[in-house]
Amino acid sequence: xxxxxxxxxxxxxxxxxxxxKYVELGQQLGHExxxxxxxxxxxxxxxxxxxxxxxxxxxxxxxxxxxFPDLPHLAxxxxxxxxxxxxxxxxxxxxxxTIAVEHDRxxxxxxxxxxxxxxxxxFAAVASRILQPxxxxxxxxxxxxxxxxxxxxxxxxxxxxPQEAAKAWCENGGKPYDVLYVGHNWQRWTQLKRFFxxxxxxxxxxxxxxxxxxxxxHRPDWAAANGIDxxxxxxxxxxxxxxxxxxxxxxxxxxxxxSLARFCPVFHRPLFNxxxxxxxxxxxxxxxxxxPLLMLPDQIVEKIHGSAALRLIPGEDLVARxxxxxxxxxxxxxxxxxxxxxxxxxxxxxxxxxxxxxxxDG
Numbered sequence: 001x002x003x004x005x006x007x008x009x010x011x012x013x014x015x016x017x018x019x020x021k022y023v024e025l026g027q028q029l030g031h032e033x034x035x036x037x038x039x040x041x042x043x044x045x046x047x048x049x050x051x052x053x054x055x056x057x058x059x060x061x062x063x064x065x066x067x068f069p070d071l072p073h074l075a076x077x078x079x080x081x082x083x084x085x086x087x088x089x090x091x092x093x094x095x096x097x098t099i100a101v102e103h104d105r106x107x108x109x110x111x112x113x114x115x116x117x118x119x120x121x122x123f124a125a126v127a128s129r130i131l132q133p134x135x136x137x138x139x140x141x142x143x144x145x146x147x148x149x150x151x152x153x154x155x156x157x158x159x160x161x162p163q164e165a166a167k168a169w170c171e172n173g174g175k176p177y178d179v180l181y182v183g184h185n186w187q188r189w190t191q192l193k194r195f196f197x198x199x200x201x202x203x204x205x206x207x208x209x210x211x212x213x214x215x216x217x218h219r220p221d222w223a224a225a226n227g228i229d230x231x232x233x234x235x236x237x238x239x240x241x242x243x244x245x246x247x248x249x250x251x252x253x254x255x256x257x258x259s260l261a262r263f264c265p266v267f268h269r270p271l272f273n274x275x276x277x278x279x280x281x282x283x284x285x286x287x288x289x290x291x292p293l294l295m296l297p298d299q300i301v302e303k304i305h306g307s308a309a310l311r312l313i314p315g316e317d318l319v320a321r322x323x324x325x326x327x328x329x330x331x332x333x334x335x336x337x338x339x340x341x342x343x344x345x346x347x348x349x350x351x352x353x354x355x356x357x358x359x360x361d362g
Contacts, residue, residue: 003057007067015280035049061089061091062123083128092277094107110226136276146278152348169291179209180263187271294309294313308334308339309338312335
């Protein structure tokens with residue numbers, strides 16, 4: 001198969017790691033896979049091409065309008081690859097009527113000027129099939145395709161037993177962080193605020209805490225000007241907890257960076273929890289040498305990560321669960337290792353690639 005991915009690749013956001021993994025795996029399996037565009041010095045291992053006629057299929061990976069190429073390049077794609085050979089992977093659920101959950105939503109008219117009907121009609125015009133990374137799409141004309149996956153080869157320390165893992169975790173005094181969250185301040189502050197407020201009374205039990213991503217040290221002016229919530233930040237709370245903030249991490253640094261922490265919470269946006277949408281972090285956090293804290297709905301964890309991962313949901317009493325992990329690390333590392341095995345069996349990139357080619361063949 002000759003597959004051309006179409007998306008805007010930025011090294012610190014969205015699906016760059018996932019797309020590069022599809023390219024790498026596709027080449028290993030004997031397919032020709034590339035990304036639409038000119039070759040890039042910062043992604044030397046990723047083949048790029050504008051020779052649209054050289055490819056059989058176009059796979060659009062869309063978060064926002066900028067993921068579509070500008071004219072005339074989009075017109076060339078649509079002219080030279082038939083619609084029945086074009087699919088869209090809708091990563092944020094915009095191919096739905098407007099849905100609002102808390103302060104989050106799938107359409108941000110104030111930012112991009114596009115109403116829900118424009119997204120729906122636009123997607124339908126570009127591609128024959130729309131895919132969403134959820135097990136439960138709302139629309140009958142949407143195909144479930146989780147897109148993101150788990151890469152066992154990327155696991156930093158593939159422990160053979162929970163005893164070995166717990167021993168290393170307890171003895172590793174070199175970890176610079178107790179808690180680390182890698183992600184941008186976009187529709188996640190409410191959840192992080194609850195997390196920090198829960199541990200504040202026991203602050204002396206925790207070492208360094210860090211947030212890595214943009215806008216954790218301020219509320220962006222454009223968010224205030226447009227009245228967009230979900231990008232708030234309580235600097236006084238962060239200061240009381242001694243939380244350090246730093247800029248974004250590149251996509252190929254995330255797994256190693258998370259391995260510097262004892263705990264890494266996994267948050268999904270409120271909208272994503274409502275729609276069951278998964279992300280990079282849903283899977284790749286389990287590649288890091290850390291204990292993931294799954295701050296996600298129980299049903300999503302059980303369906304995606306498997307039953308063992310339910311132990312990694314902190315529940316109502318976050319501090320009590322963290323205390324229990326510190327006292328019984330083997331029990332929780334057993335859950336981490338079983339979850340890794342489950343992800344490898346059910347959510348590997350090899351399996352995802354097979355699913356995608358079956359959809360393209362379909």
